[in-house]
Amino acid sequence: MKAEPLTCGDYVTATFARDFVAEGFDYDTVERIHSGDLDEWTFALAQSGLFTNRVVAHARQAWQDDPRSLLDSLLADADEMTVKRYDVVWQALTRTAQFGTSGVAAEYA
Numbered sequence: 001m002k003a004e005p006l007t008c009g010d011y012v013t014a015t016f017a018r019d020f021v022a023e024g025f026d027y028d029t030v031e032r033i034h035s036g037d038l039d040e041w042t043f044a045l046a047q048s049g050l051f052t053n054r055v056v057a058h059a060r061q062a063w064q065d066d067p068r069s070l071l072d073s074l075l076a077d078a079d080e081m082t083v084k085r086y087d088v089v090w091q092a093l094t095r096t097a098q099f100g101t102s103g104v105a106a107e108y109a
Contacts (some may be wrong), residue, residue, distance in 0.1 A: 011037050011059060012041070012073035015048055020074040021082060030086055034093040038063050041070060 018030075032040070038060060046056045063070045070089065075083050 007062075009069055009073035009076070011045065011051060012054065012070060013076040015045065015050065016041075017074050017077045021078045025082070025085060027089060030071060030089050031093060032058070033063075033067050034090060034097075036064065036067055038067070 008012060020026075022092055041063065042060045045051055045059055046053070051059075068090065071086060078086075
């Protein structure tokens with residue numbers, strides 16, 4: 001029986017999801033992820049010592065291609081209300097980016 005390879009999301013969920021959810025809602029983090037500021041997460045994955053440079057590079061590329069995948073991985077073990085709260089903020093940030101307005105997403109924080 002062949003096991004499916006782990007995805008970048010699996011790595012992040014296993015490494016960071018529990019702490020991410022336990023720390024409570026963090027608007028600044030979701031805003032940084034949405035904007036593509038991935039350095040914090042790339043560094044944390046690399047510094048964990050659990051992953052090769054290749055896996056870290058693959059994770060970063062996957063997040064650059066789809067930043068929402070990082071947030072989804074961090075929320076994999078979150079309760080439904082926490083996921084919904086982050087989703088509302090993500091949608092507001094997307095609208096803000098699309099329409100070039102400022103301050104729209106802050107009302108959801």
